[in-house]
Amino acid sequence: GAVVSQHPSWVICKSGTSVKIECRSLDFQATTMFWYRQFPKQSLMLMATSNEGSKATYEQGVEKDKFLINHASLTLSTLTVTSAHPEDSSFYICSASELGKMANEQYFGPGTRLTVT
Amino acid sequence: GESVGLHLPTLSVQEGDNSIINCAYSNSASDYFIWYKQESGKGPQFIIDIRSNMDKRQGQRVTVLLNKTVKHLSLQIAATQPGDSAVYFCAERRYQAGTALIFGKGTTLSVSS
Numbered sequence: 001g002a003v004v005s006q007h008p009s010w011v012i013c014k015s016g017t018s019v020k021i022e023c024r025s026l027d028f029q030a031t032t033m034f035w036y037r038q039f040p041k042q043s044l045m046l047m048a049t050s051n052e053g054s055k056a057t058y059e060q061g062v063e064k065d066k067f068l069i070n071h072a073s074l075t076l077s078t079l080t081v082t083s084a085h086p087e088d089s090s091f092y093i094c095s096a097s098e099l100g101k102m103a104n105e106q107y108f109g110p111g112t113r114l115t116v117t
Numbered sequence: 118g119e120s121v122g123l124h125l126p127t128l129s130v131q132e133g134d135n136s137i138i139n140c141a142y143s144n145s146a147s148d149y150f151i152w153y154k155q156e157s158g159k160g161p162q163f164i165i166d167i168r169s170n171m172d173k174r175q176g177q178r179v180t181v182l183l184n185k186t187v188k189h190l191s192l193q194i195a196a197t198q199p200g201d202s203a204v205y206f207c208a209e210r211r212y213q214a215g216t217a218l219i220f221g222k223g224t225t226l227s228v229s230s
Contacts, residue, residue, distance in 0.1 A: 043220045044220040046220075091158075108162070110160045111160045113158070
């Protein structure tokens with residue numbers, strides 16, 4: 001149980017285009033989903049926290065207009081990287097907290113590798 | 118005096134040895150800590166957690182120690198195996214800030230047989 005999937009697992013896009021990454025909780029309902037980015041050989045950096053049905057809370061320094069987060073249902077959150085640039089190339093990872101369970105438990109997705117050319 | 122384990126970005130051990138990975142956390146108000154294992158190209162995998170009202174917790178082949186005085190966390194892996202090779206991260210939960218986790222610097226563990 002408690003499986004989180006991400007789609008796509010990798011994507012290559014051209015500079016200036018937008019890319020959408022999906023994060024799904026497959027066998028549970030997620031009250032909260034988190035988005036992280038990870039540069040090579042670095043740690044995970046929290047980008048934003050999203051609660052179903054409400055606006056995401058972005059971390060300091062993360063542009064909300066560039067990284068659009070939608071959490072329209074208890075099983076799906078999407079991250080859209082708008083007008084992508086090469087410096088947005090990174091590994092994007094989502095996690096989800098299960099509805100009704102202790103908020104401590106977060107389940108991570110397998111990540112999405114974004115390469116902007 | 119008590120020594121504080123230094124964070125090392127890499128750790129190389131022989132199969133069968135015990136490994137100790139250290140982490141310093143930033144917020145004295147953090148109340149919950151987790152160790153994750155991350156293999157190349159994959160998301161983090163939960164290993165073990167500990168609450169701030171504890172100083173030690175044991176799992177299967179792993180032990181986490183928490184020293185709140187010096188804000189230090191360690192992960193001990195017994196009888197390290199080649200399959201343990203990965204990057205290990207500690208994460209702290211920001212107290213009264215929801216459930217967001219703040220990750221520390223990782224340590225790359227390499228196990229040679």
